Amino acid sequence: MLDNLIRTKGREGRRGYTLPNNDVGETSLEKVLPKEALRKEKPRLAEVDEPTVVRHYTNLSRQNWGIDTNFYPLGSCTMKHNPRANEVAANTPGFAGLHPLQPEAQAQGALRVMHELQGFLSEVSGLPAVSLQPLAGAQGELTSILMVKKFFEDNGDDGRTTVLVPSTAHGTNPATASMADFGAKEIGLDEHGCVDVDELRELVDETTAALMITNPNTCGVFERNMKEISEVLHEAGAFLYMDGANMNANLGRMRPAEAGVDVMHFNLHKTFSTPHGGGGPGCGAIACSETLAPFLPDPAVERDGENYVFVRPDNSIGRVAGFHGNFGQMLRAWNYIKMHGPDLRDVTDMAVLNANYVRARLGGTYQVPYDELCKHEVVVQPPKGIKALDIAKGLIDHGYHPPTIYFPLVVKEAMLIEPTETESKETLDDFVGALLELAESRPEELEEAPTHAPTRRLDEARAARQLKARW
Amino acid sequence: MLIRIDADGVILSGLGQGGVYRTLTRNRGYCRVSRFTPHTEEDVREMLDVIGVETLDDLFADVSPKFEGELDLPPALSEYEALRDVDRLAKENVSGFPIFLGAGAYDRIVPSTVGAIISRGEFLTSYTPYQPEISQGTLQSIFEFQSIISELTGLEVSNASVYDGANAVAEAALMTARLTKRDPKVAVSKGLNPRYREVIETYRVEVVELPFEDGTTDFSETPDDVSGVFVQSPNFFGVVEDVGASEAAHGVGALCVAVCDPISLAVLEAPGNLGADVAVGEAQPLGMPLLFGGPYAGYMATDQKSVRQLPGRICGETVDRDGKLAYVLTLRGREQDIRRAKANSNICTNQALTALAATVYTALMGPEGLREVAELSVSKAHYLAERLQASGFRLRYPEAPFLWEFVVELPDVKKANQALLDAGMVGGLDLGDGGMLVAVTEKRTKEELDAFVGVVADAG
Numbered sequence: 017m018l019d020n021l022i023r024t025k026g027r028e029g030r031r032g033y034t035l036p037n038n039d040v041g042e043t044s045l046e047k048v049l050p051k052e053a054l055r056k057e058k059p060r061l062a063e064v065d066e067p068t069v070v071r072h073y074t075n076l077s078r079q080n081w082g083i084d085t086n087f088y089p090l091g092s093c094t095m096k097h098n099p100r101a102n103e104v105a106a107n108t109p110g111f112a113g114l115h116p117l118q119p120e121a122q123a124q125g126a127l128r129v130m131h132e133l134q135g136f137l138s139e140v141s142g143l144p145a146v147s148l149q150p151l152a153g154a155q156g157e158l159t160s161i162l163m164v165k166k167f168f169e170d171n172g173d174d175g176r177t178t179v180l181v182p183s184t185a186h187g188t189n190p191a192t193a194s195m196a197d198f199g200a201k202e203i204g205l206d207e208h209g210c211v212d213v214d215e216l217r218e219l220v221d222e223t224t225a226a227l228m229i230t231n232p233n234t235c236g237v238f239e240r241n242m243k244e245i246s247e248v249l250h251e252a253g254a255f256l257y258m259d260g261a262n263m264n265a266n267l268g269r270m271r272p273a274e275a276g277v278d279v280m281h282f283n284l285h286k287t288f289s290t291p292h293g294g295g296g297p298g299c300g301a302i303a304c305s306e307t308l309a310p311f312l313p314d315p316a317v318e319r320d321g322e323n324y325v326f327v328r329p330d331n332s333i334g335r336v337a338g339f340h341g342n343f344g345q346m347l348r349a350w351n352y353i354k355m356h357g358p359d360l361r362d363v364t365d366m367a368v369l370n371a372n373y374v375r376a377r378l379g380g381t382y383q384v385p386y387d388e389l390c391k392h393e394v395v396v397q398p399p400k401g402i403k404a405l406d407i408a409k410g411l412i413d414h415g416y417h418p419p420t421i422y423f424p425l426v427v428k429e430a431m432l433i434e435p436t437e438t439e440s441k442e443t444l445d446d447f448v449g450a451l452l453e454l455a456e457s458r459p460e461e462l463e464e465a466p467t468h469a470p471t472r473r474l475d476e477a478r479a480a481r482q483l484k485a486r487w
Numbered sequence: 488m489l490i491r492i493d494a495d496g497v498i499l500s501g502l503g504q505g506g507v508y509r510t511l512t513r514n515r516g517y518c519r520v521s522r523f524t525p526h527t528e529e530d531v532r533e534m535l536d537v538i539g540v541e542t543l544d545d546l547f548a549d550v551s552p553k554f555e556g557e558l559d560l561p562p563a564l565s566e567y568e569a570l571r572d573v574d575r576l577a578k579e580n581v582s583g584f585p586i587f588l589g590a591g592a593y594d595r596i597v598p599s600t601v602g603a604i605i606s607r608g609e610f611l612t613s614y615t616p617y618q619p620e621i622s623q624g625t626l627q628s629i630f631e632f633q634s635i636i637s638e639l640t641g642l643e644v645s646n647a648s649v650y651d652g653a654n655a656v657a658e659a660a661l662m663t664a665r666l667t668k669r670d671p672k673v674a675v676s677k678g679l680n681p682r683y684r685e686v687i688e689t690y691r692v693e694v695v696e697l698p699f700e701d702g703t704t705d706f707s708e709t710p711d712d713v714s715g716v717f718v719q720s721p722n723f724f725g726v727v728e729d730v731g732a733s734e735a736a737h738g739v740g741a742l743c744v745a746v747c748d749p750i751s752l753a754v755l756e757a758p759g760n761l762g763a764d765v766a767v768g769e770a771q772p773l774g775m776p777l778l779f780g781g782p783y784a785g786y787m788a789t790d791q792k793s794v795r796q797l798p799g800r801i802c803g804e805t806v807d808r809d810g811k812l813a814y815v816l817t818l819r820g821r822e823q824d825i826r827r828a829k830a831n832s833n834i835c836t837n838q839a840l841t842a843l844a845a846t847v848y849t850a851l852m853g854p855e856g857l858r859e860v861a862e863l864s865v866s867k868a869h870y871l872a873e874r875l876q877a878s879g880f881r882l883r884y885p886e887a888p889f890l891w892e893f894v895v896e897l898p899d900v901k902k903a904n905q906a907l908l909d910a911g912m913v914g915g916l917d918l919g920d921g922g923m924l925v926a927v928t929e930k931r932t933k934e935e936l937d938a939f940v941g942v943v944a945d946a947g
Contacts, residue, residue: 354563
C-alpha cells in the first residue's frame with residue numbers, strides 16, 4: 017500500500033537546507049575518532065528540498081483539526097482559544113536564545129518572569145509556594161505525590177503506604193500513586209457524583225498518605241465537601257492533593273488553599289491558554305503549603321533584594337526536569353495572566369455559563385446523570401440505543417471535534433463536554449443543534465460516520481496486532 | 488455590586504443582585520477580557536434564562552468555600568502593553584552573544600521552515616490525537632518522528648517522545664527494572680549528565696556509580712544486581728565513550744541504555760548496532776531553540792521485544808474502512824488512561840509539537856545535512872581546542888576522542904568567563920574544579936573562536 021511519508025518524496029542528493037561554509041578547515045572524523053566508533057551505514061532519512069518540506073507538512077496540517085479550525089469541546093482538556101500574543105512572547109529572541117545554564121545574572125528577565133508567574137499562581141490558588149518545573153500535568157501530580165512521600169520519610173513515618181483516589185479520577189492519578197511507590201485505593205461517590213465523605217471517614221487511617229481530588233471533578237460537579245474532606249485527612253495526618261486540570265472553573269471563585277488543599281498542580285496548557293500542540297509540550301506547575309514548601313523541586317526562583325536567584329529548597333525531592341521546566345510555556349501563561357489580571361474571574365464565569373447552557377439545552381434529549389449546576393464541563397449520555405462513540409463520529413461530519421467519550425469511567429456511555437469561555441452562544445446553539453439531530457439518527461446510519469473527514473474509522477486492532485511504527 | 492468605569496466613561500454595572508458582570512460593555516473595543524470571550528450582555532441574559540438562574544453568581548451556588556474577594560493581580564494589560572513588558576524583560580537577559588555553553592542544550596541553527604510549520608494553528612492548537620479521523624497530521628508526523636529516531640539509533644521501535652532528555656533517561660531506568668524484573672537500580676558514571684542522574688534519583692531509582700577515569704567509564708566491575716547500565720556517548724565531558732557497556736550489562740543480566748545526542752548519530756555508530764537495548768536522549772539539538780531550557784523533547788527507542796515496556800505514546804500504521812492507509816495511537820494497553828494504577832508510567836502526553844520540530848528539521852537536513860552539522864561542529868571544536876592548546880592551555884582529557892565538546896583547564900574559570908562576557912561572549916560551563924566545559928556548534932565562526940582564545944589567553 018502506498019504511503020505518503022516524507023521519505024517517499026525525496027531523491028538521493030536533494031537537500032532542504034544550506035549550512036554556512038567551513039571557515040576553519042576540515043577536521044576529518046577518521047582522524048579524531050576510533051574507526052569502530054564511526055557510523056557504517058547512512059540512516060535512511062528523507063532527502064528533500066525546502067519547497068517539498070513546506071508543502072508536505074502544510075498538507076499534513078490540513079488533515080488536523082485544532083481550536084483554530086473547529087469547535088473543540090473536549091472534556092477535561094480546556095481547549096480554549098490560544099492568544100497569538102503568547103506566541104510572540106515565546107519567540108522573542110531575548111528569551112528564545114537564552115541558554116538554560118547561563119548564570120542567573122545573565123538571565124534576570126527570565127527569572128523575573130518565573131518569579132512573577134510563581135506569584136500569580138500563588139494568588140490564584142491561595143497557596144504560598146510554587147514550582148514551575150514539572151513539564152506536564154502528570155508530572156506535576158507525580159512531583160506533588162513525591163513531595164508527600166518525602167515528607168513522611170523525613171519524619172520517620174514509614175507506615176503511610178496508601179493514596180486514595182476517587183473513582184472519577186483521571187487515569188494519571190492512580191498511575192502517579194503507583195509510580196511513587198504508593199498503593200492506590202479507590203473511593204466511591206455519593207449521589208451527587210462527589211467523593212463519599214462517609215466512606216472516606218472509614219477508609220482514612222494511619223496508613224493514608226493523601227487523597228487525590230479533582231475539583232470540579234471529572235463529572236463537572238463541584239466537590240462541595242472539600243473543606244470537610246480536608247479536615248478528615250488532616251486529622252489523620254494525611255494530605256489533600258488537588259488535581260488542577262479543571263482550574264478553569266475556579267479562577268477568582270474558589271481558592272484551593274481555603275478549602276484545605278495542601279498541594280496541587282496546574283495545567284498551564286489548559287487554564288492559562290498555552291497551546292496543546294497536538295499533545296504537548298505543556299507545563300504542570302505546582303503550588304503547595306508552607307509545610308510542603310521545603311520539599312519542592314530544585315531549583316525555585318526567589319527574590320534577593322534587587323535580584324532574582326535560583327535556590328534549592330531545604331528538603332527538596334530533587335529535580336524533575338533537565339533544566340528549569342518548559343520556560344516557553346511559562347512565558348505564554350505569564351503573558352496570558354497579565355492580559356487578564358483580576359478579570360481572570362470572567363474567564364471562569366463565561367466557561368461555567370457556557371457549560372451550563374449546553375447542559376440546559378441538551379437535557380430532555382440527552383441524559384444528564386448529575387442534573388444540577390455543573391461547572392466548566394458537563395457529562396451527558398446519549399439516548400438509549402445510541403453509542404457515545406457513534407455520536408462522537410457523527411459530530412465530526414457536522415464539523416465539530418467530539419467531546420471526551422467513555423470518561424469519566426463511572427458514567428456509562430459518557431460524553432464529557434467542555435465548551436470553554438472562548439466560544440459564542442451561536443457556536444453552542446449550532447453544536448447543540450447537531451447533537452439533537454444526531455440523537456434522532458438511526459444507529460446503523462451513525463455507525464458509518466464519519467464520511468466527510470480525511471479518513472473513515474480506523475482498524476485500531478490491526479495497528480496493535482501488526483505493529484508497524486516506522487518506515 | 489462592583490461598578491467600573493471603562494475608557495469611554497461608560498459605567499458598567501453588575502447583573503442582578505450581587506451578580507457581578509464586570510467587563511461587559513457596549514463598546515467591545517474597550518473591554519479587555521472580552522476580546523477572547525464573545526458574550527454580549529444580551530447573550531448572557533438569554534443564557535442565564537435558559538439555565539434558569541438569575542445571575543452569574545447563582546452558577547456558583549454550590550461552591551464552598553467561596554472566594555469572595557478580588558484576585559490580587561496586576562491590572563489587565565492590552566496586548567500591546569503586555570508585549571512591551573516582554574520586550575523590556577527580554578533586554579534584561581544577556582542574549583545575542585556567541586554561546587559556548589552546552590552540557591545538554593546546544594546553540595544550533597534552527598531553519599526558518601521549522602518555526603513556520605510548528606506555528607500552523609492546525610498543529611499548534613490541536614490536542615492529543617485521540618480522534619484519528621481528524622488528527623492524521625499529528626499522527627503521521629509522529630510516525631515520521633519515530634522512523635527518524637529508529638533510523639538514527641538503529642533500534643526497531645521508538646515512542647512518540649517524552650518530556651525531555653532527562654526524563655527519557657529516568658523512564659529508561661524504570662523500564663530496565665520492568666524488563667529484567669529486578670528492583671530499579673542502575674549503574675552510571677560521572678560521564679552521565681549530572682542533571683539526568685538527579686532526575687533518575689528523584690524517580691526513586693537506586694544509582695551505583697562506576698569508576699570514571701581519563702574521561703571514560705570503566706564498566707569492568709559492574710555490580711550483578713543492577714537492572715540497567717547507562718553509557719552516555721559523547722559523555723557529559725564530550726568524550727566519545729568506549730562501547731564495552733553492553734557486554735558489561737549483558738554479562739550481569741542487565742540491560743544497556745545508551746544516551747546519545749541525536750546529531751552525533753549522523754556520524755557515530757548507531758547504539759543498536761553496538762548492543763544497546765535502549766537508546767534515549769535529548770532531541771533539542773534537532774531544531775529547538777534554547778528558550779532557557781524548554782520546551783524540548785526526549786526520545787526513547789528499543790527493540791521490538793521490549794516495546795510493551797516502552798512508556799508513552801506510540802503511533803502505528805493501519806487502514807480505515809475503505810482500506811486507506813492511516814495512523815493511530817496504538818498498544819494503548821500500556822497507558823495510564825486504560826490501565827490506571829497498573830500502567831507502565833503515568834506519562835500522558837508526548838511533546839508532539841517539539842517532536843514535529845525535530846521531524847521537520849531532520850527532513851530539511853537529510854542524512855547529508857545532519858552529517859554536515861556534525862562535521863562542521865567537529866571541525867570548529869577541534870580548531871578551538873588546538874588553538875587553546877597552542878596558547879598553552881591543557882585539555883583535561885587530551886587523549887580522549889571528542890566531537891564538539893571538551894574540557895579545558897584554566898587558571899581561573901570564573902575570571903575567564905567574566906572576561907568573555909565583557910567581550911560579548913557567553914563562556915563555557917564552569918565545572919568548579921578548574922575545568923571549563925566548552926561546546927562549539929556549527930554556528931560559531933572562526934572570528935568568534937579566535938576571539939575566544941584571545942580573551943581567555945589575556946585573562947591568564
